[in-house]
Amino acid sequence: MALAKESTPVSTRNETDQEAEYRAQTRLWLRLLACTTLIEGELRRRFREEFDFTMPRFDVLAQLDREPSGLVLGELPKRLMVSAGNLTPIVDRLVADGYITRTASNLDRRVQIVCMTVEGRKIFRRMAKSHGAWLAELLADFPADRFDGLIGELDELKAAVRDALQKP
Amino acid sequence: MALAKESTPVSTRNETDQEAEYRAQTRLWLRLLACTTLIEGELRRRFREEFDFTMPRFDVLAQLDREPSGLVLGELPKRLMVSAGNLTPIVDRLVADGYITRTASNLDRRVQIVCMTVEGRKIFRRMAKSHGAWLAELLADFPADRFDGLIGELDELKAAVRDALQKP
DNA sequence: AGGAAATATTTTATACTTAAAATGATTTGG
DNA sequence: CCAAATCATTTTAAGTATAAAATATTTCCT
Numbered sequence: 001m002a003l004a005k006e007s008t009p010v011s012t013r014n015e016t017d018q019e020a021e022y023r024a025q026t027r028l029w030l031r032l033l034a035c036t037t038l039i040e041g042e043l044r045r046r047f048r049e050e051f052d053f054t055m056p057r058f059d060v061l062a063q064l065d066r067e068p069s070g071l072v073l074g075e076l077p078k079r080l081m082v083s084a085g086n087l088t089p090i091v092d093r094l095v096a097d098g099y100i101t102r103t104a105s106n107l108d109r110r111v112q113i114v115c116m117t118v119e120g121r122k123i124f125r126r127m128a129k130s131h132g133a134w135l136a137e138l139l140a141d142f143p144a145d146r147f148d149g150l151i152g153e154l155d156e157l158k159a160a161v162r163d164a165l166q167k168p
Numbered sequence: 169m170a171l172a173k174e175s176t177p178v179s180t181r182n183e184t185d186q187e188a189e190y191r192a193q194t195r196l197w198l199r200l201l202a203c204t205t206l207i208e209g210e211l212r213r214r215f216r217e218e219f220d221f222t223m224p225r226f227d228v229l230a231q232l233d234r235e236p237s238g239l240v241l242g243e244l245p246k247r248l249m250v251s252a253g254n255l256t257p258i259v260d261r262l263v264a265d266g267y268i269t270r271t272a273s274n275l276d277r278r279v280q281i282v283c284m285t286v287e288g289r290k291i292f293r294r295m296a297k298s299h300g301a302w303l304a305e306l307l308a309d310f311p312a313d314r315f316d317g318l319i320g321e322l323d324e325l326k327a328a329v330r331d332a333l334q335k336p
Numbered sequence: 337a338g339g340a341a342a343t344a345t346t347t348t349a350t351a352c353t354t355a356a357a358a359t360g361a362t363t364t365g366g
Numbered sequence: 367c368c369a370a371a372t373c374a375t376t377t378t379a380a381g382t383a384t385a386a387a388a389t390a391t392t393t394c395c396t
Contacts, residue, residue, distance in 0.1 A: 022300030024315050025307045029207060031322035036204040037249050038329050039197060044384085056352065074374060081205050086353055088376055093351095110361050110374040132190030139193045141328035146321065147192050153318050154199035160309035161206050212354085224382065242344060254383050256346055261381095278344040278391045 039138055046134055051127055056082075056090055057099075058131070061116060061124040064100060070115030073102070099123065207306055214302055219295055224250075224258055225267075226299070229284060229292040232268060238283030241270070267291065 040055070047053045063079050064071055073091070077084040091114060094100045099120030105111040116124065208223070215221045231247050232239055241259070245252040259282060262268045267288030273279040284292065 019297075019300065022297075022304055024319075025303040026300060028307065028315060028319050028322070029303055031319055031326065032200070032204050032207070034249070035322055035326050035329065036200050038326060038333075039200070041249070041384095042329075042333060048385085054351070072374090081202070081209070082352090083354055084375065085355080085377075090352080108362070108374085112375075132187070132194060135193040135197055136190055138329050138332045139196065139325075141331050142325055147196060150321050150325070151192075151196050151199055153314065153321065154196070154203055157307075157310055157318070158199065158203050158206060161203065161210075161306050163309050164306045165206075165210060209354095216355085222381070240344090250382090251384055252345065253347075253385080258382080276344085276392070280345075 039135075042138060043131070043134060046130070047127070050130060053127065056080075056086075057094060058124075058127060060087070060090060060094060061099060061120065062128070064114060064116040065121065065124055065128070067115075070101075070113045072105075073112040073114050076114070094120075207303075210306060211299070211302060214298070215295070218298060221295060224248075225262060226292075226295060228255070228258060228262060229267060229288065230296070232282060232284040233289065233292055233296070235283075238269075238281045240273075241280040241282050244282070262288075 044055050047055055047058060059080055060076060063076060073087075074084070076087050076091075080087075091100070091102060095102050098117060100114050100116050102112050102114050105113055212223050215223055215226060227248055228244060231244060241255075242252070244255050244259075248255075259268070259270060263270050266285060268282050268284050270280050270282050273281055
């Protein structure tokens, strides 16, 4: 890093150490971001080209595929880690296009239940299969015997970050 | 429109094995995405709250911080892995706010050079320090002795994906 | 030289994303 | 029993992102 053009006074020595420590964490973060961006960009491109579909739409369907009896709308932002307001137009479009239904609960009229249609499920399955194949293709050169190890590390990383976010 | 491209590198296996393999790769992808989303969301929140700044803007400044003599505008989309059109309004705003300058090259009037201002650099340094501290805080619970290992794995993963993207 | 290809950047159209305010429905506490 | 707090969802405003078309400039090829 080209930070040290001026000589650092003795009094800021711990500052320099601090920056050295930050560097390792920044490297990890940049690698994580680079991998995600790389894969995400390619997946988006293929979704668009092959199915004229977007990843956020696919992600919603993926959640609903696991729930044959549908899902309370409010569950989606939690599971997908996006804001609630974001989902409104996405769900709107999926409904308009016939992939899912949205029905108000009659126990609590604030609540809405979203559920994949038969036709939606059929199309989703086709896309999910391609999605798996694309990932397999993109990850083919990564040694198969190190998959589980990396998954485990990332699980721990995620747990550690979650813990850190809980603390304050 | 019809790109009859079969992306099935494991075509000799039966469907069950294929799906089982896809599952491991999907798990890895979802973990990667979850970690990135979690960290990115928190960083964005803090940038906004502490500095009323966004991450894309910070990312541009981070590139320019390494280049005291400025950077050809066209380098930014490559380094940041975003589209060129995306950067136009971001650079516009950074110029308007006095963080950077944009000057046309007089050797080639298509080309523009962007360069951080003295004031921009000062503010950037302050933000970069906080950014490092936030990352340190978020990653504090991840064992320090496994940092380098994970960084190495991610480097390999990135290289593998890049290779896979090169192939066709 | 003169027109075609290439290059750098911007514009346009569309979609995603968040934060914060607004809306409408339900629960709760005095 | 009703006003206030709470909750689920939508709307709004601003910013980010892409792909594709447009613009402006330079280079390349006879």
